[in-house]
Amino acid sequence: MVEADRMRVSVIGTGYLGATTAACLAEMGFEVLGLDVDKAKIDTLRAGSVPFYEPGLDELLERNLQAGRLGFTTSFAEAAAFADLHLICVGTPQQEGSGAADLRYVNSAVDQLAPHLTRPSVVVGRSTVPVGTAATLAARLAALAPVGEEAELGWSPEFLREGFGVEDTLHPNRIVLGTDSPRVEKAVRSLWQQQIDEGVPFLLTDLQTAELVKVAANAFLATKISFINAMAEVSEVAGADVIQLAEALSYDDRIGGKFLGPGLGFGGGCLPKDIRAFMARADELGVEPALSFLREVDAINQRRRARTIDIARQLIGGNFAGSTVAVLGAAFKPNSDDIRDSPALDVAATIASLGARVTVYDPQALERARQEHPELNYADSMLAAAAGADVVLLLTEWQEFREANPEALGEVVADKRIVDGRNALDPTFWRSAGWTYRALGRQ
Template identity: 60%
Template sequence: MRMVVLGLGYLGATHAACMAELGHEVLGIEVVPEKRAQLAAGEVPFYEPGLPELLKRHIDSGVLTVSESYAEAADFADVFFIAVGTPQKKGEYSADLQYVESAIEELVPLLTRDALILGKSTVPVGTAEKLSLRADELAKDVSVEIAWNPEFLREGFAVEDTLHPDRVVLGTFPGDRAEAVCREIYAPMLEDGTPFIVTDPPTAELVKTSANAFLATKISFINAIAEVCDAAGADVKAIADAIGYDARIGRKFLNAGLGFGGGCLPKDIRAFMARAGELGAAEALSFLREVDNVNMRRRTRMVELTREVCGGSLLGKRIAILGAAFKPKSDDVRDSPALNVAGQIQLQGASVAVYDPKAMDNSRKLFPTLDYALSAADACEKADVVLVLTEWQEFVTLSPGDLEPYVRQRKIIDGRNCLNAENWSGAGWLYRA
């Protein structure tokens, strides 16, 4: 099929390349000139394993092309994916839908044939219906169907999750042709047995936000238990292992530590709360406020623990921060717990050196006043304390002997419970987690 992907950020670029991999002819629309030029040259402007090779192969073959022209998009295909960002509004919890709405405003008046627009972006419930009404107003003697087909990507595994998803969800209005079209688009994965869930648009919109809310709740739950463990002298990792054997609970997302960040979970649970309030169901999601509070408290606790390990004051101390991305296998520093902690520690008078395998450039843009090291060893030079805040494999496999020649004091705080405590304590280090 021929199809258009509107917006070539993290979601859009991945989706476009993967649709080309499935055999479709894809036109990607990107309005930011620098990003568009990179993608057109087959270069990915962010770090995502496996995507650069996929993108370049299909750019070089001509199956995937990049443009800024909505007029070209309208002429190219009858199927369009909206993959633009839905950030949190400044000063509010609500999602900012200006980019989604702009895509409809730009595209629909240019359509000369009946079209199907499939939303991939994470949006508040009711968005598809609102956009459908607006599309009807803008359409000129053509039929424009809008359906919602949410994404469930994990950063670091986006290509795998797109080509081999654990489910495909479609929310469509009665009588529309979206189901038939999507069955054709996703035929290879449906033939492999991927569940295909067809429902109405509000339900599809809520599937995505509900999934993110549940994952956030699971992370904050184990971090709340970690707070109790700190007070009681118990081992939260052992608790997570034990309750994780229960099939009703499961072990995934039960890793206590610094908490979640990134461009999805924090803003999505806040937008979910805001939308519930607009619908008159605010009390139903009031627990998410505490989920958010627990998550943010973990960052404060890490700063307090660092100050405690430094003898009660951070003034004049040198702190090594290993990790800046919000998670490993990503260069995304949006709402990164690691950088938030680094900034707080610096504000309390410490000298902070940060190292991350992939997120250095993005970190510098967000926190230019921090010091940035060229390697883990460089960051640990004369450090009074080492903080491991992103569980990159490079850090997980560090041994005490790797860092001992560089640090001033043998003290390490494991912010992700990812190190072998016995190895570090046995080598004479003060190990805290």
């Protein structure tokens, strides 16, 4: 192993996690080589363009390409010759027809890298995998690598939030590493020494605990989100206000206010598939009852979408056929162009299937949305999307939508009706401007 300040790193997989990790490590001063089997993606990154939206990442990519600290390749042989530490950052999507994680990309990364490891090497997984995966991969790595057991594997889960990926990489709230190898520990400590010196906690665990940290965190967050959305269901029937309820709960320091925002629910490429994969793995381990509550967490989340559609249908008289609907938001969350399992697009597509003419606007996700849902209409501004609308649905809480002018919007719609699917607006303000305002969990 070379000295820490000379350590070179390969990042295998250049999707959201990999590209963000590679650019940030280069910004920290490491020489980094990103690897992907998708040549088009590599060509895009080499040209200094990020193939997705993440605030601040474009600047980091361009600066470090120009500085010569960051490069990209499609060759595993080149990555093996270049790097002292290899980070696996490939995706683990949900399997078709199953809740289980699809591990083909993780397995392939090890299978293609290992035969080129002819000197002592450290491989560290950052992908989210079912517990028990890392131990299997460690054995696989040692069996396939020419250097044998001197190719060592550890697991260090990532905790990036889309829209805050650069900040979360450069300034993580904790670093977790699963290993019993002093060499793996030394390499990972060297990678994050700056952050450790700044006081970021470094937790050393076994492989299995490290694998569980990410899925346990996501399961907890999903549970908290679905809990307050369950309270929204109760509040609507009981005549209570879930926003006031959430505020009251937030002052209890045992509960806190983070992720206690009632609304349309969670989506994206992590929480939904991770809790389903967690349940599937628990079933394989024979402890399915321990996580059976996550089935209701998932069900509550899905019901929020149906309830949003019901509220919109009530506002326009009970039937979408022939109506015009404006949907503000396509990404699953603001500050991202990720539309995977997007509640906003799910609601939009369902309403369109019920006979409405649906027009969608999103500040960043329109291109991806058009590819996924060509049956919908799209506009290049909020006002254009709302033109002639019988009802407006705010489904992704972009700042642009939070700050929307009800007077200006009211001049272009057919009727001043709005469903606030994220509880992002001030009801009094909008009602005073003549709008009929409805939101989940509020009268």
